[in-house]
Amino acid sequence: xxxxxxxxGHMQARSGTRKAKRRRxxxxxxxxxxxxxxxAWGNALPSRSxxxxxxxxxxxxxxxxxxSRAGFHGTSMDDxxxxxxxxxxxxxxxxxxxxxxxxxxxxxxMDSSFANLDRGEKxxxxxxxxxxxxxxxxxxxLIGKLGHPVVLLEDSALLPDQSRALIRRRDEAERRFxxxxxxxxxxxxIAPCDPKLAVFALLGAINWVPKWYRDDGEWTxxxxxxxxxxxxxxxxxxxxxxxxxxxxxxxx
Amino acid sequence: xxxxxxxxGHMQARSGTRKAKRRRxxxxxxxxxxxxxxxAWGNALPSRSxxxxxxxxxxxxxxxxxxSRAGFHGTSMDDxxxxxxxxxxxxxxxxxxxxxxxxxxxxxxMDSSFANLDRGEKxxxxxxxxxxxxxxxxxxxLIGKLGHPVVLLEDSALLPDQSRALIRRRDEAERRFxxxxxxxxxxxxIAPCDPKLAVFALLGAINWVPKWYRDDGEWTxxxxxxxxxxxxxxxxxxxxxxxxxxxxxxxx
DNA sequence: CTGCGAAGTTACTCATGAGTTACAGAGTTG
DNA sequence: CAACTCTGTAACTCATGAGTAACTTCGCAG
Numbered sequence: 001x002x003x004x005x006x007x008x009g010h011m012q013a014r015s016g017t018r019k020a021k022r023r024r025x026x027x028x029x030x031x032x033x034x035x036x037x038x039x040a041w042g043n044a045l046p047s048r049s050x051x052x053x054x055x056x057x058x059x060x061x062x063x064x065x066x067x068s069r070a071g072f073h074g075t076s077m078d079d080x081x082x083x084x085x086x087x088x089x090x091x092x093x094x095x096x097x098x099x100x101x102x103x104x105x106x107x108x109x110m111d112s113s114f115a116n117l118d119r120g121e122k123x124x125x126x127x128x129x130x131x132x133x134x135x136x137x138x139x140x141x142l143i144g145k146l147g148h149p150v151v152l153l154e155d156s157a158l159l160p161d162q163s164r165a166l167i168r169r170r171d172e173a174e175r176r177f178x179x180x181x182x183x184x185x186x187x188x189x190i191a192p193c194d195p196k197l198a199v200f201a202l203l204g205a206i207n208w209v210p211k212w213y214r215d216d217g218e219w220t221x222x223x224x225x226x227x228x229x230x231x232x233x234x235x236x237x238x239x240x241x242x243x244x245x246x247x248x249x250x251x252x
Numbered sequence: 253x254x255x256x257x258x259x260x261g262h263m264q265a266r267s268g269t270r271k272a273k274r275r276r277x278x279x280x281x282x283x284x285x286x287x288x289x290x291x292a293w294g295n296a297l298p299s300r301s302x303x304x305x306x307x308x309x310x311x312x313x314x315x316x317x318x319x320s321r322a323g324f325h326g327t328s329m330d331d332x333x334x335x336x337x338x339x340x341x342x343x344x345x346x347x348x349x350x351x352x353x354x355x356x357x358x359x360x361x362m363d364s365s366f367a368n369l370d371r372g373e374k375x376x377x378x379x380x381x382x383x384x385x386x387x388x389x390x391x392x393x394l395i396g397k398l399g400h401p402v403v404l405l406e407d408s409a410l411l412p413d414q415s416r417a418l419i420r421r422r423d424e425a426e427r428r429f430x431x432x433x434x435x436x437x438x439x440x441x442i443a444p445c446d447p448k449l450a451v452f453a454l455l456g457a458i459n460w461v462p463k464w465y466r467d468d469g470e471w472t473x474x475x476x477x478x479x480x481x482x483x484x485x486x487x488x489x490x491x492x493x494x495x496x497x498x499x500x501x502x503x504x
Numbered sequence: 505c506t507g508c509g510a511a512g513t514t515a516c517t518c519a520t521g522a523g524t525t526a527c528a529g530a531g532t533t534g
Numbered sequence: 535c536a537a538c539t540c541t542g543t544a545a546c547t548c549a550t551g552a553g554t555a556a557c558t559t560c561g562c563a564g
Contacts (some may be wrong), residue, residue: 009303027337046426053459069404069408070325070406070408070409071323071324071325071326071405071408071409072323072325072326073322073323073324073325073326074323074324074325074406074408074409075370110423150405152463153323153402153463154323154326156321156323156326156375157320157322157323157326191492191495192494192495193483193495194479194495197476197480197483198483200457200460200461201457201483201484202457203478204457204458204461204463205452205453205454205456205457205459205460205484206455206456206461207456207460208452208455208456208457208459210457210461211276211404211405211457212452226450226451227446227449228449228453231445231449231453231487232453232457232484232487233435233487234487234488234492235483235484235485235486235487236483236486236495238493240299240429240486240492242443242444242490242491243443243444243445243446245482
């Protein structure tokens with residue numbers, strides 16, 4: 001029936017009718033790798049386990065896209081497999097079950113969240129700047145490499161243990177965002193407001209982006225992230241800057 | 253097994269073990285209603301068809317809550333029925349199928365959207381005020397009487413025809429919101445910005461509220477709506493007001 | 505009290521989708 | 535080339551959930 005045999009992400013895949021194999025010359029072949037000898041090409045090529053890891057990631061990325069569009073329960077493992085050009089059973093070589101996929105998807109988003117909070121706290125000169133750096137980086141990841149997960153939208157689909165673990169991470173992230181808001185209020189960069197409400201509003205606007213952002217649209221992920229974070233953080237800025245009306249100001 | 257027999261929303265329900273029937277004295281009895289005679293109590297009591305309509309609405313409301321929490325596919329008709337104290341089959345007396353429920357849920361939200369746009373356009377003194385009235389009313393409905401639907405989140409779960417119809421309404425609503433932003437820019441109440449992006453951001457923050465708002469929380473729906481809309485519209489206000497830091501400013 | 509319709513219930517059917525199992529080909533190693 | 539491993543496929547099992555069918559029970563008109 002369906003014999004797509006599209007490359008598994010950017011991976012190899014073989015099956016019935018095979019074609020379009022090995023596009024670029026990153027040939028997954030001629031390489032020893034198990035003899036503990038020096039790897040050919042000086043580690044420039046992915047090892048077996050690295051390839052597996054890459055495949056896992058492409059599963060998560062594609063799953064995130066599907067979940068974002070159709071929801072967890074609205075997406076079948078067959079759907080994900082088909083978009084990767086393989087069969088469902090192949091996925092189970094890399095993931096234990098569907099819940100794990102969702103869990104991983106969410107966790108990747110949380111990883112991004114924490115990483116960008118770290119960066120913001122390090123690089124920002126005041127509360128507002130720290131917050132903006134963190135939010136911008138997070139949003140870039142969300143609609144860039146993470147494949148548009150609508151984060152924490154279907155947390156109820158997780159298994160109880162996973163759910164607890166995730167909620168804990170999410171709360172911790174929200175707490176750190178609120179801390180930045182408070183810091184901004186104290187250093188005068190952010191206008192007095194309720195940090196809890198502010199963070200909900202900011203994250204709401206940001207987490208909503210995957211619902212309307214299109215990869216093939218007129219804006220890049222970086223442009224959207226920059227513009228949107230500029231826009232939303234102005235709501236709490238102590239000294240609101242004017243919007244750069246040029247960034248497509250006046251709209252289409 | 254499960255013989256709850258809780259009242260169907262605020263309706264009557266009868267079945268196996270019956271109890272707690274007819275609490276208040278709104279007795280659904282002593283009333284002619286089919287003889288074309290003057291209805292007793294002067295139409296103060298709901299007629300048969302009105303009761304059916306009320307039940308339909310309580311289905312939609314409860315469904316909205318479930319869909320919002322677990323997603324369309326993650327919610328079974330049994331779930332909805334159980335929370336209403338009836339069995340699944342009873343629901344099918346009032347709705348044709350599950351898609352219809354989702355469609356109705358979305359449409360109620362869109363109805364609110366349009367109604368509040370009308371009101372905003374009528375009552376607001378400038379673009380910003382019109383926008384704020386519309387958004388506030390919409391959000392109040394969303395987390396108030398509509399039962400927290402996360403709107404348009406699973407539009408892909410709709411049947412093609414429904415989806416088209418809904419997307420059309422949604423686009424029309426977004427267009428009207430954008431129009432208010434443009435109007436505000438022209439009359440000087442809103443700072444120059446990209447209306448499209450601004451509306452996405454505003455609606456994102458608002459549509460996200462059902463994800464964190466709790467009926468039993470410390471804030472009422474009206475308070476949240478007021479505060480949140482104040483907060484988010486400041487992002488595009490030409491002359492940003494300070495936040496009323498008292499509304500739980502510095503919050504817990 | 506009889507008969508009828510409105511509003512539920514219980515007990516099904518039947519498709520879909522998660523996860524498994526048995527098998528197959530490619531490439532490597534001896 | 536035989537044996538073995540890695541990676542995938544085809545073809546299942548089996549639970550769940552949408553929708554239906556055949557009852558039951560109540561309210562009420564004659």
